[in-house]
Amino acid sequence: GAGVSQTPSNKVTEKGKYVELRCDPISGHTALYWYRQSLGQGPEFLIYFQGTGAADDSGLPNDRFFAVRPEGSVSTLKIQRTERGDSAVYLCASSLAGWNEQFFGPGTRLTVL
Amino acid sequence: AQSVTQLDSQVPVFEEAPVELRCNYSSSVSVYLFWYVQYPNQGLQLLLKYLSGSTLVKGINGFEAEFNKSQTSFHLRKPSVHISDTAEYFCAINFGNEKLTFGTGTRLTIIP
Numbered sequence: 001g002a003g004v005s006q007t008p009s010n011k012v013t014e015k016g017k018y019v020e021l022r023c024d025p026i027s028g029h030t031a032l033y034w035y036r037q038s039l040g041q042g043p044e045f046l047i048y049f050q051g052t053g054a055a056d057d058s059g060l061p062n063d064r065f066f067a068v069r070p071e072g073s074v075s076t077l078k079i080q081r082t083e084r085g086d087s088a089v090y091l092c093a094s095s096l097a098g099w100n101e102q103f104f105g106p107g108t109r110l111t112v113l
Numbered sequence: 114a115q116s117v118t119q120l121d122s123q124v125p126v127f128e129e130a131p132v133e134l135r136c137n138y139s140s141s142v143s144v145y146l147f148w149y150v151q152y153p154n155q156g157l158q159l160l161l162k163y164l165s166g167s168t169l170v171k172g173i174n175g176f177e178a179e180f181n182k183s184q185t186s187f188h189l190r191k192p193s194v195h196i197s198d199t200a201e202y203f204c205a206i207n208f209g210n211e212k213l214t215f216g217t218g219t220r221l222t223i224i225p
Contacts, residue, residue: 033212042203042215043157056212091157100164101147102213104157 002026004105006092012111013082021077021108025094032075033102034067035091043091049075082112115140115208119216126194127224134189134219136204145207146187148178151218152200160202163187174198199223 005024013019025032030051035043045059049069057067064082069075079086089109093102118137126132138144148160161172168180178189187204204216 031211035213035215040217042205042217043213045212045214048212056210059212093157100145101159101162103159104149106156 004092004094004103006090006105006108008108009106010109010111012113014113015082015084017082017112019079019082019110021079021090021110023075023077023092023094023105025073025075025092026103027073029094029096029103030072031095031097031102032069033093033095034075034077035093037089037091037107039088046077046090079110082110084112086110087112115142115206115214117204117206117214117216119204119219121219122217123220123222125222125224128196129193131192132190132194132198132221134202134204134221136187136189136216138185138187138204138206140185140206140208142209144209146178146180147205147207147213148172148176148187148189149203149205149215150200151203157203160189194221194223196223196225 007022032049034046037043047067048056052072064080067077089107091107092105095102116139120135146163149157150160151157160176161170163170163180171177176191201218201220203218205213
């Protein structure tokens with residue numbers, strides 16, 4: 001079956017611009033996660049959805065970051081007024097249950113010039 | 114405080130030699146433990162997991178790990194490595210709050 005997909009695979013933008021990153025989870029997975037991986041680091045948690053609602057958004061670095069999952073499937077991570085420090089690989093994962101294995105997508109590499 | 118530590122940032126190993134990648138954690142609650150592998154320019158793939166039961170768990174590609182609660186460790190081992198094992202390995206822990214906390218990763222380099 002299809003795994004987690006993320007689009008675009010690469011995104012280059014200029015400082016101050018708005019970007020949207022999309023995640024399509026595995027069908028039937030109710031839990032969806034966003035992580036951010038900076039160069040040479042492990043992934044860092046951003047936000048977790050259970051169904052349509054954000055159950056834990058404690059990892060979002062500031063109010064420029066926002067994510068939605070309106071129908072409990074596809075999710076969009078939105079970043080306003082991008083900064084160079086936002087450059088990283090943004091990973092999406094989905095799971096049947098929060099405590100079990102998370103399946104990761106290939107990531108979106110965001111570069112802010 | 115809850116944390117995950119991978120002490121070795123890089124581990125070079127000769128082909129067909131054994132390898133151990135270390136992972137330690139700090140927690141006051143029960144944990145679920147995972148090892149993920151990231152091949153160059155690819156996404157994260159699960160190698161193995163410990164949720165409960167036997168503390169020795171076997172995963173894909175000949176890897177295994179042992180959960181040691183008293184030493185708060187979950188080291189990854191393979192008896193004989195291959196060139197194809199060259200990758201970044203991440204220990205990840207669920208501290209009972211559904212999100213994963215990752216270590217900083219260990220880059221495994223296989224020397225022919």
